[in-house]
Amino acid sequence: MTRLLIANRGEIVTRIARTARRLGMSVVTISSPVDSHAQWHRLADHTVVLDGDIPSESYTNSDQIIAAALAADCDAVHPGYGFLSEDSDFAEAVVAAGLTFVGPAAESIALLGDKARAKKAAADAGIPTLTAWGEASADPDTVLGHVRSLDVPVLLKPVFGGGGKGMVRLHPGDDAREVITSAIGLNERNFGRGDLMIETLVERPRHIEVQVLFDSFGTGVHFFTRECSLQRRHQKIIEQAPASSVPESVLGAMQHDALRLLGGVGYVNAATVEFLVDAENRYYFLEVNTRLQVEHTVTEEVTGVDLVELQLDIALGARLPLQQRDIALRGFAVQARIYAEDPSNGFRPAPSHSVDVAWPSTVRIDSAFEGAGSIAPFYDPMIAKVIASGPTRSTALESLDRALADSSYFGGTSNIGFLRLLLATPAVRADDIHTSFVDEHLTRLIPDSAELQATAAAVAMVWTSVEEQSPVTGSSWTGPHGLHRETLRKVGSDPIGRELIADGRVVPTTVISQRSNHWIVAADGRNISVVVRGGTDEVTLSLVADGLTTTAGRLGVGTGTWVCVGGWTVKVIEKVYTAKDSDLSDGEITSKMPGTVLAVLQTGTRVSEGDVVAVVEAMKMETALRASSPGIVSAVTVTVGDVIDAGQVLAAVAP
DSSP, rough: OHHHHOOOOHHHHHHHHHHHHHOOEEEEEEOOOOGTTTTGGGGOSSSEEEEEESGTTTTTTTTHHHHHHHTTTOSSSOOOOOTTTOOOHHHHHHHHTOOESSSHHHHHHEEEEEEHHHHHHHHHTTOOOOOOSOOSSHHHHHHHHHOOOOOOOOOEEEESOOOTTTOOOEOOOOOOOOHHHHHHHHHHHHHHHEEEEEEEEESSSSSEEEEEEOOOHHHHHHHEEEEEEEEEEEEEEEESSOSSSSOHHHHHHHHHHHHHHHHHTOEEEEEEEEEEOOOOEEEEEEEEOOOTTTTHHHHHHHHHHHHHHHHHHHHHHHOOOGGGGGGOOSEEEEEEEEESSSSTTTTEEEOOEEEEEESSSEEEEESSSSSSEEEETTSEEEEEEEEEEESSSSHHHHHHHHHHOOOOEEEEEOSSSHHHHHHHHHHTTTTTTTTTHHHHHGGSSSOOOOHHHHHHHHHHHHHHHHTTTTTBBBBBOOOHHHHSSEEEEEEEEEEOOOEEEETTEEOOOEEEEETEEEEEEEEETTTEEEEEEEESSSSEEEEETTEEEEEESSSTTOOOOOEEEEEEEEEEEOOOOOOTOOOOOTTTTEOSSSEEEEEEEOTTTEEEETOOEEEETTTTEEEEEOSSSSSEEEOOOOTTTEETTTTOOEEEEEE
16 A cells, blocks of 8 residues: 545544555545645645535545546545445445555445444344334335334434434424424435434433454454543534543443454454443443544544554554553543534534634644635534543543633634533533533533623724734724724714624723733723733734633734634624614525525415525535515525525515
8 A cells, every 4th residue: 555545624634644644655635626725635645626515526426536546546545534434335436446445344334334234233242222113214204103103202313324413302292394304304415315213312321432443354452432422413522532430340341342243243444333321321332433433533642552554554454463452541531623613503504714723732633724724614614623631531621621722713603612611511520421411501601792792892902902002092092904093984974983893793892991911991881801911913912801811813904803712703893884784684584604505485485484485504504594574485596506605695585
């Protein structure tokens, strides 16, 4: 194996490429047009740009990818995770083309990637499984019939796919039809099959998984466990190795069962066997991920093993260089996934044409990019993983929090501040968590937006003053980057005033006093203490605002000031406006984010208040756009399949 094609995008490309290059391999990457200048291609010897931006035209187009590998003289393909990594047809086609697939055999993916078949294999092996109801189906009426016939909470799971997408909890009495139809459609678009299976819902379980590798000689080892219970929308956001809240006897049994299951089906290469653990520490088989996991990093940190290197060695036919007794734990590691999303708005994806990020050097960072970049609306919004280690769980958590505090993300919205509040929760510190923890505590994990905006406005005021190197008193202040020098202007005959706008909200802001590097700023009726602790340049300034670690940054002249307060990012500008300014009319249906139109009503359709007029998908998340009042759809400006911009009008509803 001398030339490796990585069939993926983002941070996992960089992760795999680093190991491949260290082993002396040359690296080929693939790219959609929108990703063609992305930083992760810098470690590649060659990049092949595919036809389109949407996944079906690029990262899940197996014919194009295999053709690219052959044209670039590659002899192996690593699928990473997501996209085609658990597609048995792709694995088979790679091998049929004379290439080495860095992963399990197509037959193993077909068996274990099908959750219904994997569950049967586990049950046949005597491993505890959850009760299933009815046969898996992609027909909404069939699934709905099964659900309505039950009087217990259930979990709908996609038979194909992973990453928590397409999973739905349903309780007796829930209005299930729309939810089921949406889940089937989402799974069809992302995984090619919409089949749903119905399982008994375990309330508030812990999610524990076992990392396993097998070579082609039948030798298998486990790398202990990971705890992945902190999730949102069934997707992991904080992961830890090893699991520490479940008795060792239970963890040992799960490790033993994971090896038994995979060894019994002749599995080869890396896999993760996932389990649910209930309040009585009874465990149940959940699924097998036949690929490298996003959270493989924490296992590497606590075992000192490069899992990608072992994957490549096994794909070459080598024996595992380790026996179980050679694998030992050293402390704890915790990972936080950084997403471009808005936790205060249902974790809505937040794509952006221009962002700037900075990561600390004190911990491991697996990132799609550092410095300038962009967040495309077509893909999963994860941009980085921050991984911290320590001799104890507490020290690892503290190290992770410090690293998040030293991270900055300007030009869009991220979940960094949310993750910091989550890590500070006493129950998280005490390891008293479960998979519903985030949902149950969400209101406590979102700060008061008015307080956050006021603090950001105060910081923007101080930085502007520091840059000008002039005293600031009262309302006399200036600023060169997007904050206007004038305190009062006129446009035509309409009087306009200077106002600071923080995330779209007007915040009256005045400097009360300044002594050395300490400022008191009145913002929105609050006196806020701001201490400048780092020198300013044209890029960032480090401050402490009311005790919170704060960073301010700018992306260019005229873009305003981006302020990161405790990990929460707020854009501050001084807006010149008149009384003529107004929002869009209530009758216009607009999308708050860019994406692809999945459905839209026809002109002339009568709707009631709350009816869905259009559905938009961005970053594998559907958003229903609803009528704010009853009426008739009077205009439609898009068709299904159109790619739209944030703020674009899709339709109008007339009374």
